Amino acid sequence: MHWQRARRHLARTSLALAGSALASGLAVLLALQLSACAPTDQLASLPSAAPGAREFNVAVLYYDYDDPYVGSIRTALSSDLAHAGVPYEEYDAGNSQSNQDQQVDQALQGGASVLVVNIVTSGNAEVADKVCLKAEAAGVPVVFFNRPVEGEGDEGAILDYYDDVAFVGTDPEAAGRLQGELIGTYLVEHYQEVDLDGDGRISYALFKGEAGNPEAIFRTKYAVERADEILEASGRPDLVYFDENSVDHYQLDLTGSWSAASAHDYMREDLLRLGQGRDGMIELVIANNDSMAAGAIKALQEVGYNLGTPGSTTIPVFGVDASATGRQLISQGVMAGTVSQDPDETAACMCSMVLNARRGQDLLAGLDAYPRDEKDGLSRAVFIPCSIFEPEPSGEGVADAGPDAAGASAGAAS
Missing domain, CATH: 3.40.50.2300 (Response regulator)
Incomplete structure (x- = not known):
């Protein structure tokens, strides 16, 4: 998996340089961008760009709102986050990876504390890696769910590499x-x-x-x-x-x-x-x-x-x-x-990971009861059991x- 390490090193270097060069102007630029594209009724809820000024919040990125099963997870997760008192913002990629890539940028620029991602292009470690690199540069953990982030032959390319990334789904078999x-x-x-x-x-x-x-x-x-x-x-x-x-x-x-x-x-x-x-x-x-x-x-x-x-x-x-x-x-x-x-158990597991992040704990803290991907030896892949x-x-x-x-x-x- 040499491609991952080489490209990640270059990406991290580029992100760090870009962050240093743009830090002084980010607050003004972000405010202008958000004001230009946000509906009037959302302007009052825009986050402050001042470092540390924004409270803990979650960005939940869905691959497609029209997916009925994902919609049931969305309903359950929204309820769980609201009950836990966790502010969140939702994004609909409309089954477009390019849309979701832009939404990841928007969420991180807006000060998201955690990314919860239903990736569009499933089973592709390179696509998931781009999300992880951006989140890592911002110091933000990532919880992927429902759609696998690694394909055959790439097991562990994401979930064994990053410390602050987890996956919640079902055993594919x-x-x-x-x-x-x-x-x-x-x-x-x-x-x-x-x-x-x-x-x-x-x-x-x-x-x-x-x-x-x-x-x-x-x-x-x-x-x-x-x-x-x-x-x-x-x-x-x-x-x-x-x-x-x-x-x-x-x-x-x-x-x-x-x-x-x-x-x-x-x-x-x-x-x-x-x-x-x-x-x-x-x-x-x-x-x-x-x-x-x-x-x-x-x-x-x-x-x-x-x-x-x-x-x-x-x-x-x-x-x-x-x-x-x-x-x-x-x-x-x-x-x-x-x-x-x-879907309710899937949402409950993800909500627990979010709360762990808010407490500054590992995403998987206290979740030992959930089975893991033992076949591929991935301790950060949490499986929700299926049943007839x-x-x-x-x-x-x-x-x-x-x-x-x-x-x-x-x-x-x-």
């Missing part, structure tokens, strides 16, 4: 294995009704959220792998991908936004290509998250499947997140299952959340 457990168990119990064409095998479609995101990669891999293990143990054949000419055995959201719209368009094209007869029918849908599951369900409903009515054919669809939309679709009987990633979502006997849902909500972007690492 866990959600995939649990989803596979859910799928395999369901198929063993309902094999004959799922095998629509009666060929003795289950053909599936799979929607992957983002190319380089470790959570998308491992969900894609382990959902099928674990389901196959359960099927084999019951004497059933492995799942078969519906398109025999496909090399990847998934369809990728090219926008990287884990979107319902992407899954809907793919599913609609797949159904049109296969026709609506039972021969060669897609008999199972696996989605990396609930929003893509909802998009697939919307396409299925457009051709008469998954209507939730007596006698109608339902293709089992599985997601991840246990989002409000996912729970509602399950309660309607049009979605088979999902895996829960607790178990609906209440009467069904658990949220009013007005249904397949038409599938136009929203997705969660994840979402």
Whole structure:
């Protein structure tokens, strides 16, 4: 990892020189910039540029407000910070890394005491490193969350290098294995009704959220792998991908936004290509998250499947997140299952890290009960456990959340 050390040294030198040269004029320049771009109703809340004049505050940078799962974390974290009496400012990158880079600069120039970052470009240590270098130069700790900051082969490039940086998320493999457990168990119990064409095998479609995101990669891999293990143990054949000419055995959201719209368009094209007869029918849908599951369900409903009515054919669809939309679709009987990633616990863990920073302690102080990334030996990667979502006997849902909500972007690492 020589590239990191060499570039970090140059970056630190440049930041230090720039800081020395600009220190005397920073207060005036910052005030002018903020006054020019801030709405009138925000001017009263602008921070003082005088050193040490601003109280402890947090900048929370989200990759996209439209992501339903991230939105649930946002709601919980905002409540937790307010309850703890911690002032905070929120930023929406709109799924643009360049926007987020500018927002990091704005937050640090505005005197942020802690950066809480839902990085746009996930699984890329070089992108995360730029954030860390800026924060380190300002003496500000960083809490990354939800979207991994390191990719395969770069484990530890960020979390083993910086002392005042941590990550809060889920074990990338866990959600995939649990989803596979859910799928395999369901198929063993309902094999004959799922095998629509009666060929003795289950053909599936799979929607992957983002190319380089470790959570998308491992969900894609382990959902099928674990389901196959359960099927084999019951004497059933492995799942078969519906398109025999496909090399990847998934369809990728090219926008990287884990979107319902992407899954809907793919599913609609797949159904049109296969026709609506039972021969060669897609008999199972696996989605990396609930929003893509909802998009697939919307396409299925457009051709008469998954209507939730007596006698109608339902293709089992599985997601991840246990989002409000996912729970509602399950309660309607049009979605088979999902895996829960607790946004409230994620927010509580991050809030604890923020409070540690306010007390001048290590970010991870008092958080030993949370599991760490033992696979990669990363003690500063905190994992929030996943679980298979178990609906209440009467069904658990949220009013007005249904397949038409599938136009929203997705969660994840979402």
